[in-house]
Amino acid sequence: MATARWRVWSTSASVVVTEADALAPARELVEAELAAVDAACSRFREDSELARAEREGGPVTVSPLLAELVGAALAAATRSGGDVDPTLGADLARLGYDRDIAEVRDGPAVRTRVGRTTSWRDVGLAGRTLTVPPGTRLDLGATAKALTADRCARLVADRLGTGVLVELGGDIATAGPAPHWRIHVRDRPTDPETTVRVTPGTAMATSSTTSRSWRRGGLLLHHVLDPRTGMPSNRVWRSVTVAADTCVVANTHSTASLVRGADAVGALSRAGVAARLVDRAGRVHVLGGWPS
Numbered sequence: 091m092a093t094a095r096w097r098v099w100s101t102s103a104s105v106v107v108t109e110a111d112a113l114a115p116a117r118e119l120v121e122a123e124l125a126a127v128d129a130a131c132s133r134f135r136e137d138s139e140l141a142r143a144e145r146e147g148g149p150v151t152v153s154p155l156l157a158e159l160v161g162a163a164l165a166a167a168t169r170s171g172g173d174v175d176p177t178l179g180a181d182l183a184r185l186g187y188d189r190d191i192a193e194v195r196d197g198p199a200v201r202t203r204v205g206r207t208t209s210w211r212d213v214g215l216a217g218r219t220l221t222v223p224p225g226t227r228l229d230l231g232a233t234a235k236a237l238t239a240d241r242c243a244r245l246v247a248d249r250l251g252t253g254v255l256v257e258l259g260g261d262i263a264t265a266g267p268a269p270h271w272r273i274h275v276r277d278r279p280t281d282p283e284t285t286v287r288v289t290p291g292t293a294m295a296t297s298s299t300t301s302r303s304w305r306r307g308g309l310l311l312h313h314v315l316d317p318r319t320g321m322p323s324n325r326v327w328r329s330v331t332v333a334a335d336t337c338v339v340a341n342t343h344s345t346a347s348l349v350r351g352a353d354a355v356g357a358l359s360r361a362g363v364a365a366r367l368v369d370r371a372g373r374v375h376v377l378g379g380w381p382s
Contacts, residue, residue: 098124099235100192101259107246108253108268116246120256123245127238130156131230133179134189140228149214149221157218162237162338163230167210169339170346175210175317179227184320185311191302199307203320231313236295236341239263253290260296263337264288275366277301277329282374284366286381288333295340297348298329314348325370326351333364333381 092110094117096103103124105116130153131140140160143150152160163176182188185200213228214221222228239256243263246254253268264271268290276283277298288294299322302313316323330347334340343363347354355377358365364378 099128099259100190102257103259104255104257105242105246106255106257107250108266109250112246112250112252112254116250116252116254119245119249120242123238123242124258126155127159127234131159131228131234133182133227133229133231140230143220144222144227147222147224149219151218152220154218157215157220159230159234159237160213160215160220160228162233163228164210164213164215166233166338166342166345169342170349172210172317173346173349174232174342176228176230176232177208177210177213177226178315178317178320179229180225181315181320182229182313183227185315185322186304186306187302187311187313191304191313194304196305197307199309200311206320209317232345233338233341235259236261236263236293236337239337240293260298260301261337261341262294264290264292266290275331277368281328281368282372284374286333288381291335292333292381293335293337293340294331294333295337295344296329296331297341297344299323299325299348300328314345316349323349324351327354328368328370328372330354330368331366332358339363 091106091108092113093106105120107113107116132138139156166174186197208223208226212223235258239258239261240263242256243254243265247266253266255264270287272287274285278300299312312322314323330344332340332343350357364380366380367375
């Protein structure tokens, strides 16, 4: 196997292929896909297609890529009963996460949310026609990275005929002919770790309340918000990792688990997904046939 690693979106990107001569073209394909997704939906770029659509304030025809990205976010909201809500962009900006996480600095206390009249149910998507309610800012971060991992893995496997693993900041997708993959699971360097063996085509996602953190008025904040309050979810779990058929589905469950707190175990069990949860004390909880 051959591996390429680099930094993007203030996180890590990795491509592993089973055919060494496929590594350079695989990385080119992934980098081009990352650039396209960033141009389509970054909330930190005034020139992104999403930012332009939000400024339109009415129905607008968007690219197939942005329609797919928004569609994945709305599907995640449906699957999670609204616990993963893409309409929290304004809340994240209010809390200070209004730029790339590498540029977010500690600051003064944040103001309290003043009401909230819209949710994911108010976002319209019919084919390629997108309608974002006035004043609403979308944040697709919970699903866009995962969907990009899925897209990149399929793209590399289809174009190059190689087995491939694509990792984007803890979101992992695999595709193509390959032996079993061995994946090292750990959020922060001081967290408990494990290595698991998974079949080709398996995806995995880790959501964390510690990896993307900053302070405002002495309060430690993180990027996974509870849609009901507009504030970071309670830190019941340090991290949640889920294995599923697609990275988008895995990420939906892992993100929703952080929002649900103590109710996450029951929800994951009812969904029948394999998961590994690390609580605030560093204790590990596994369920649903978590791979060994």
